[in-house]
Amino acid sequence: MPEWTSTTWSGYLRPDGSKGVRDIVLVIYTVECARHVAHAIAQGETDTHVIGFPGCYDNQYAVNLMLALARHPNVGAVLAVGLGCEYTQPKKLAEVVRASGRLADWFYIQDLGGTRPSVEHGKRIVRQMRDQLRATTPRVPMTVADLSIGCECGGSDGTSGLAGNPVVGALFDRIVDAGGIAIFEEVVEMIGLRDVLAQRAATPEARQQLVATYDKAEAYCRSVRQWSVSPGNFAGGLTTIEEKSMGAFAKSGSRPIQGVIKVSQRPPGPGLWLLDSVPDPHYMQFGYTNPNDTEGIMDLIAAGCQLVLFVTGRGSVIGSPISPLIKVTGNSHTYRRMHEDMDFDAGRVLSGELTLHQAADELGQLVVQVASGMPSKPESLGHREYFIMYKHQDTPSLEVGCRA
């Protein structure tokens, strides 16, 4: 086992037993009308992040997502801010968060008399919560075995499947071997790999889940006659969706897949898991599978990932709230051109400077450093993009997939 997998750092222990690598106060708005006030509250406050849902009419999928993010291991306290006439209820969000042992409060902007008094009131609450967290959050030793780590890719080019994703795959193998959790997603970019997916199943149940998830995604692609591959991909040398899929799938590494989780569920045990973000059939037929990179990253964070890796070939400048995003590129030219945004140059595998395994261990050391508190490049630059939208998934009870 590589040395970095046994490195110990100091994390934050939550009352529900989960361990975080950051100690965040999260401001959540429950309708677009409250968005400005929520951001104004967080403006200038340290370790205070914002998420929110723009719709006035509520949506079970979006509420599940907000609750999963609000009870994330990296989150210690939550302030929910509503306007006062929307369907989504900030009071209910605060109650559920409080029941998890975290600090939580809420208010309606209409009750406080407008923007300025709401921002002042919100800032007072956020500062009190932060002071209380600093004074009372127990610190606890953590290792890679306590980590959930996710991976998303976007802005892919010919190097993503050759270097960026394979290096992350080799890192995933090491994290799984050390007892941690690794989560990958983007099922629509596994099209053509039905047998490959099924062969990676850890158990007959997992095989059944993987095949059903695959079939739902392929049916979706067939029904819209749209495969997740674009003219730019073809011009860049990718010839078929199967080729693109295999490059994307490389980020899953080589370990057995324990099963499939849906959005807002957490894996029930350690190992490698597939996250399904494809909408389930519904009478309204609404919700896109992967409308943008940020949505996938939010889904991975909602699955409990304390850190997320983002693999890009062409370059990207997004970040994420709650959990640090670490940017990996397989293209050394992109790394040099955008070095202020890129955390790791996996292109050195293609130039022969590093082997795949050396690169995975170097990336593992970086993961441990960021988990220990070193800001990733997107964190340093203040990137905290988020995206929560209307979608439908059948998730009878979130508790089924949750670890106590």
Next chain:
Amino acid sequence: MPASPRSFVVHAVDNVATLLDRAEAGATITVLGDGHVTQIEAREVIEPGHKIALCAIAADQPIIKFGVRIGRATRDIAPGQWVHLNNCASFLDERSSTLDLHSGAATDTRYA
């Protein structure tokens, strides 16, 4: 004399390599990675990110990359040939063989 263009093989059973540099027709390409050949001569210009056949591939035989079938040969392919939309088709995506070979642009959508 410029350095030999490089290509990369992902898996030992692959019958194609991916170009890391642009190759001119007749160039001797260095093959890095897990393949069984270390050099191959390009029969035509091949751009970076694109694939070169490492051996003869008969029509209807699979194109193998990452150790899996990424498509099927739609005609006989000679060693050193560019493998792309004109000689390799997806098993699923019926549009892949109708796209413009160089730009990847769709040719089956009417604009008039």
